[in-house]
Amino acid sequence: MTKNIIRLETENTLPKSTGVVIIGAGIVGASTALTLAENNVPVILIEKGYVAGEQSSRNLGWIRKTSRHKEDVPLALAADRLWAEMNQRVGHDLGYKQAGIMFLADTEQQMEIYQDWLDSVDAFDLDSKLLNASAVSAMLGSSNKSWKGAIYTPSDGRAEPCIATTKIVEKAIQLGVKVIQNCAVRSLSMSAGRVSGVVTELGEINCDQVLLAGGAWSRRFLGNLDVSLPTLPLICSVIRTKPMTGPSDIAVGASNFSFRKHHNGGFVITQRGALDAPVCLDHLLIGHRYLEQLKHQRSFLRIKLGKHFVDDLRMPRSWRSDQKAPFENVRTLNPRSNQTLINEAMTNLRNAYPVFEKAEIEEAWAGLIDVTPDSNPVIDHVETIPGLTLATGFSGHGFGTGPAAGHLAADLITGREPIINPTPYRFNRL
Numbered sequence: 001m002t003k004n005i006i007r008l009e010t011e012n013t014l015p016k017s018t019g020v021v022i023i024g025a026g027i028v029g030a031s032t033a034l035t036l037a038e039n040n041v042p043v044i045l046i047e048k049g050y051v052a053g054e055q056s057s058r059n060l061g062w063i064r065k066t067s068r069h070k071e072d073v074p075l076a077l078a079a080d081r082l083w084a085e086m087n088q089r090v091g092h093d094l095g096y097k098q099a100g101i102m103f104l105a106d107t108e109q110q111m112e113i114y115q116d117w118l119d120s121v122d123a124f125d126l127d128s129k130l131l132n133a134s135a136v137s138a139m140l141g142s143s144n145k146s147w148k149g150a151i152y153t154p155s156d157g158r159a160e161p162c163i164a165t166t167k168i169v170e171k172a173i174q175l176g177v178k179v180i181q182n183c184a185v186r187s188l189s190m191s192a193g194r195v196s197g198v199v200t201e202l203g204e205i206n207c208d209q210v211l212l213a214g215g216a217w218s219r220r221f222l223g224n225l226d227v228s229l230p231t232l233p234l235i236c237s238v239i240r241t242k243p244m245t246g247p248s249d250i251a252v253g254a255s256n257f258s259f260r261k262h263h264n265g266g267f268v269i270t271q272r273g274a275l276d277a278p279v280c281l282d283h284l285l286i287g288h289r290y291l292e293q294l295k296h297q298r299s300f301l302r303i304k305l306g307k308h309f310v311d312d313l314r315m316p317r318s319w320r321s322d323q324k325a326p327f328e329n330v331r332t333l334n335p336r337s338n339q340t341l342i343n344e345a346m347t348n349l350r351n352a353y354p355v356f357e358k359a360e361i362e363e364a365w366a367g368l369i370d371v372t373p374d375s376n377p378v379i380d381h382v383e384t385i386p387g388l389t390l391a392t393g394f395s396g397h398g399f400g401t402g403p404a405a406g407h408l409a410a411d412l413i414t415g416r417e418p419i420i421n422p423t424p425y426r427f428n429r430l
């Protein structure tokens with residue numbers, strides 16, 4: 001858990017009925033709740049742990065268009081517009097700043113990949129551009145590494161994950177949303193062939209519609225309803241330094257490190273070239289659907305067979321709604337950060353930018369990411385369960401698009417004109 005997260009106090013009495021129940025108070029559930037409340041839709045937001053306890057407070061806070069799949073760019077552009085007005089919308093500074101994002105290249109081949117991406121998103125008129133080595137030095141100062149160049153998007157930015165989701169939820173509460181923490185939703189109630197409510201560990205709530213925004217838990221929740229959502233887990237380890245002077249306010253990613261300025265003056269750092277891949281039963285069940293992704297990303301993955309495998313095997317995959325659900329045993333996913341990856345990140349960063357020799361580490365943490373086979377989320381109704389909508393599977397880049405994803409989910413629920421064309425996020429593509 002990050003030290004800085006603001007914890008919300010909520011009173012946990014369960015109302016009997018509402019219009020929409022949202023399962024999961026990460027940035028996606030929170031943004032959906034806010035959008036629905038602004039449209040006078042009655043909402044109950046239910047969280048098994050605490051608001052933003054999982055991915056939404058643990059991420060790096062990057063808000064980027066750069067290197068997104070081209071079909072995901074419209075959502076990112078819509079999110080930029082929403083982030084720009086979010087402080088005013090929620091009445092609090094969420095640390096949003098368009099300070100720019102730069103991805104460095106140490107090979108010509110990497111520069112070609114950036115050029116190919118630029119060509120693929122040509123239709124969007126983005127402000128992304130390639131920089132040569134001297135432009136990189138001019139912007140980041142001198143480095144011990146000789147970069148071939150970079151791709152840079154000035155309008156990309158950041159916000160503070162330890163603040164943003166909680167403040168969005170706080171605003172939603174002011175607009176009438178009821179938030180219940182420490183309460184797992186076990187399953188759905190059905191009547192006349194459609195969703196009529198949810199069964200929680202504290203009792204039942206009747207409702208017209210349910211949104212599942214359960215992050216890494218959505219696959220297990222849906223599995224119990226005989227719906228297969230393919231996601232596999234990855235774990236990313238992060239550190240934050242004490243306040244210090246660094247190379248730039250721009251967020252910078254290289255092949256084996258990344259850094260971005262934190263609002264308290266420190267830097268948030270990760271080993272960008274490595275993620276832990278904890279092996280679990282799902283690798284056997286759906287791993288074949290990731291072969292294409294694996295071709296490009298095998299070198300990123302530190303495959304681990306260990307405790308996660310056993311814990312996962314012990315966790316039920318089906319249960320009745322009068323039985324304890326797995327979500328009640330793991331209130332908040334809190335994977336251990338990987339010291340080896342942290343050491344690598346610091347060594348690689350210090351070798352490139354010696355100013356980080358002076359960095360003092362304030363805290364380290366890790367978060368578990370839910371990855372779909374094409375790395376795009378699902379934001380769609382579930383055809384076989386009328387009344388159930390999904391906004392999940394954000395594959396490690398859903399904080400930046402969260403406000404727009406929540407808006408889109410709210411549009412689908414209310415039947416309003418969608419904020420963007422939802423086709424790329426259809427469930428039946430997976």
Ligand SMILES: Cc1cc2nc3c(=O)[nH]c(=O)nc-3n(C[C@H](O)[C@H](O)[C@H](O)COP(=O)(O)OP(=O)(O)OC[C@H]3O[C@@H](n4cnc5c(N)ncnc54)[C@H](O)[C@@H]3O)c2cc1C
Nearest residue numbers: 024026028048056059060062185215367394397398399400
């Ligand atoms: C280390 C790390 C770095 C990242 N960096 C970035 C970045 O820089 N930029 C970016 O855009 N994205 C980043 N991401 C990804 C981003 O954090 C996620 O895509 C985003 O936060 C997903 O939001 P969410 O609301 O879908 O999920 P979550 O924040 O995980 O929220 C889901 C919530 O649902 C709750 N829940 C699940 N099941 C139930 C149930 N049955 N009953 C009640 N509650 C339930 C969970 O407890 C959880 O709180 C990063 C992720 C990690 C872990």
